[in-house]
Amino acid sequence: MEFNFFxxxxxxxxxxxxxxxxxxxxxxxxxIDSSFNAVPDGF
Structure with missing residues (x-):
């Protein structure tokens, strides 16, 4: 049981x-494709 769980x-x-x-x-x-020169918000 433990082995299967891990x-x-x-x-x-x-x-x-x-x-x-x-x-x-x-x-x-x-x-990058949408805006190549701008920095993405989620970066």
Whole structure:
């Protein structure tokens, strides 16, 4: 039970970190495409 729980938490942390990186990368690319010289608000 504990092994399954810790494995689930570990995989969930990896998945959330990957999704966060992809979301930030997509948002940064979108902000750069929309306004190249201006600094994005979420940067």
């Amino acid at each position: 494995t689930f938490v570990f995989l969930f942390a990896i998945l959330t970190s990957v999704l966060a990186l992809l979301w930030l990368n997509f948002r940064q690319d979108k902000a």
